[in-house]
Amino acid sequence: MSDWETVTILRKKPPKASAMKSEQAVNAARRQGVAVDTQTKWGAATNKQHLTTKNTAKLDRETEELKHDKIPLDLGKLIQQGRQSKNWSQKDLATKVNEKPQVINDYEAGRGIPNQVVISKIEKAIGLKLRGKDRGQPLQPPGTKK
Template sequence: MADWETVTILRKKPPKASAMKSEQAINAARRQGVAVDTQSKWGAATNKQHVTTKNTAKLDRETEELKHEKVSLDLGRLIQQGRQSRGWSQKELATKVNEKPQVINDYEAGRGIPNQVVIGKIEKAIGLKLRGKDRGKPVVPPGTKK
């Protein structure tokens, strides 16, 4: 009778991606002579949605000649009237347009720096035109005739 030897092979699970990114794992791979490719991502882990187009350094040094452009009080009143006609608070409007309540407060008070993306979202939410020659008139949904 022959003795059969049983051989068990222990298979290791491949390391997780997060473990491969650690400095310890990279150093171990380098010691083994494995080619290591490292990349650094520019602007990673930041939530940058709004791009500033003006020279912010100059604007930070506000002077008499160079000031931040502000939203007009007329626009602020239109936003306030549209919001109140819907029965919304500033916080509710801010939630609907995915902005902070302070942004809505600044726009209504005429202190906000105009951002066409934000103004467009507010227009859609309150249903009033805030830009152009038909300011204060209801927004006509696309595809319908006047």
């Protein structure tokens, strides 16, 4: 054996993991009698992070037994009155609360699906209570008590 042959033997790299996973490599290992463990992963190679379930599909169809909650019409009117008292358009209010104008439009028309975070942002922007017993009352500044 020459010096060159020993160098090539030392330089030979083991097969990559992807090559070991090929069907040919698995079959060759089986022929040699090597124990082979294969696993099928569910949802592999898909870029789906949010999967729909039966319940969300049912909600999307909005059958009689399952319906999305809607913003009450009186809450929509309060949002509209608070916005108009500051002489803001729906777009102005949407910009102040970092939402799309369509969200404000849906909330005022009573079509929106209630999101407490969005309602809280609207409360702070227009300065009116939109939740709880005292709806429509001016919002107390932080740190003050009744």
